[in-house]
Structure formats: C-alpha cells, structure tokens
Amino acid sequence: MKSYAVFLRGINVGGINIKMADLKSALASCGFTEVKTLLASGNVALASELGAPAVKQEIEGCLRKEFGYDAWVVVLGADKVAGIVEACPYPADDKSTHTYITLASDTAMLDELFEAGTRLDGTQQHRLGPEAMAWLAPAGGTLDSPFSKLSSKPRFKSGTTTRNLRTMIKVRDATAALQNG
Template identity: 35%
Template sequence: MTEWVVLLRGVNVGGVTVRSAELRDLLAGLGFAGARTYLASGNARVASDLDAAALRSLLESALSERFGYDAKVLVAPLADVDRVVRAFPFDETDGTRQPWVIFCADGETRDELTDAAASLDPDVDPVRAGPGVVYWHPEKGRSTDTSFAKVVARATYRARTTNRNLRTLRRILG
C-alpha cells in the first residue's frame, strides 16, 4: 500500500469551499481508512493500492459530485513529497521571502514554467526546477504580483499546477 499526498487545486478560494472535515468524511466514505486532512487548503494523506492516475480520477470524480465543481487534484507518493521538501534549493530561513513549491501535473508543465522564468529577474522571481515541481522564493507579500506569479496564474496552468508553501508541506509530512 502506498501513502499518498493529495493536493486539491483551487479550493477555499474563488467560491469553492471544501472544509477539512467534509474532505475527511469523503475520503473515509471512499474507503481510505485513516485519511487525514491538513489545514484548510485542500491537503490530505491517504493510503491506497491504486496507482496515481486511478487515484486522481477517483478523487476528482468524487469531489466534483460531492461539492459541485470541476475538481482538479494532484497526487504524489509521500516519499516523493519528502524528497521535494528536502531538495528546496533556497534559504527557507530567509524571513523576507516565502518558500513555495509548485506541483506540476507533468514534466512539460514544469519545463514551460521554468522556461518562462528564465527571462525574468532572478532577484525578484528566484525559480528552479525540481522533480515534478517548480521551486519559487518570492519576497513576502509578492506572491501574486510578480512577473512569475502572473505566469503561474494563467488559465492554462490552473488545471495543471497547485502551489503549497514549504511550511504546509512540512506539516503534511508530519
């Protein structure tokens, strides 16, 4: 059985509300014993014998049906998320910056984002590619208004990415 990290895209913003208790109940109802949720931003851990594609499909369908929105979910084995967190390439102790990890649905998305960042000011938008992710370390308070923030916010990336603060990921990892 694999322990999976489940990251819901675009919940608890823009009118889509999925409360942690309701998410936990949904996961339990799908047969995931011991499902846990974290914070109020669509984060969970489940254990399953399903592969990533089947798990994602099941969760997206169940979330769409239960909460009435076009659910997009990214799933990753817990061990992979642990490696991603450990490989954060910037100084996460720098209190003037926010440590973000952008999970990408595929390598093409990751490459598109890092290619777009290559022409931007690295002091404003420090970006590096990682295994299935893009690491980003903007100044505090700038995560919605930098050039890279505007790239990530494009409609083409909404269904293919989800962002998490490194501190949130550490809480998920426990």
C-alpha cells in the same frame, strides 16, 4: 497500502469552499483510508491500494460528484514529497522572502512554466524533479510577484498547484507518519 499526499487546486479561494471535515468524509466514503486533512487549503494525507494515477482519477471524480466543481488534484507518494522537500535549496522561513513549491500532475506543463519563469526578471527558481519546482517571492508581495502572476494563468489550472515550503514540510511529516504506521 501506499501513503499519498493529495494537493487540491483552488479550494477555499475564489468561491469554492469545502470544509475539511466534509472533504475527509467524502474521501473516506470513496474508499480511501487513514484520511487526514492539513490546514484549510486542500492538503490531504491518505492511504490507498491504488497507484498514484488511479488515486488522482478517483479523487477528482469523487470531488466533482460530492462538491460539484471542476476538481483538479496533484497526487504524490510519501517518498516523492520527502524528496521534494529535501531537494529545495531555499529556506522554509525567511523574513524577506517566501519559498513556494509548484507541483504538477503534467510534466510538460511544468516544463513550460519553468521555462517561462526563466525569462522573468528577478525570479529565482529551481527545478526539484519532474513534478515540482521551487521559487522565491518577496515577503508581503507574493501575489504581485511576476512568477505568481504567470503561474496563476488559466493555462496552468488543470495541471499545477502551489504550496509554501512550510506546508510541504507538514504534508511530508503527515504522509511519513502514515507510511511508518
């Protein structure tokens, strides 16, 4: 069994509401084991015999069937999540800024987003690997930050999702616990 983190895009915002108990039940009924949801923003730790691309395909199909929405997820192995958290040069807690990690299932899409971010005034960002990048937003102004506005464009919807670093640490710890059994 392999331990995975699954990051759902766009649930419990914008009208797509899924209770975490229902999400856990749906994923278990689709054959995933040791399913654990974290927070209410679509973060899941689970185990599967499948590889990451197959887990992604199965979960998106499961969510579309069970909840009736155009589901998009990013799936990363436990080691990959740990590496992303470790590589982040920004603090998890700071009074003036918040650290975010944008994750991608489509490397070319993340390349495009990262390149576009380099052209924004005042944006601090750092690439963490082919599937992740970190960026800073002012405390209390995340949604109004230039990078947040850029990354929320429909162009990036099917291949990216963003979490704050504190959430990524919780997901890392949950997937490591599954992996270490």
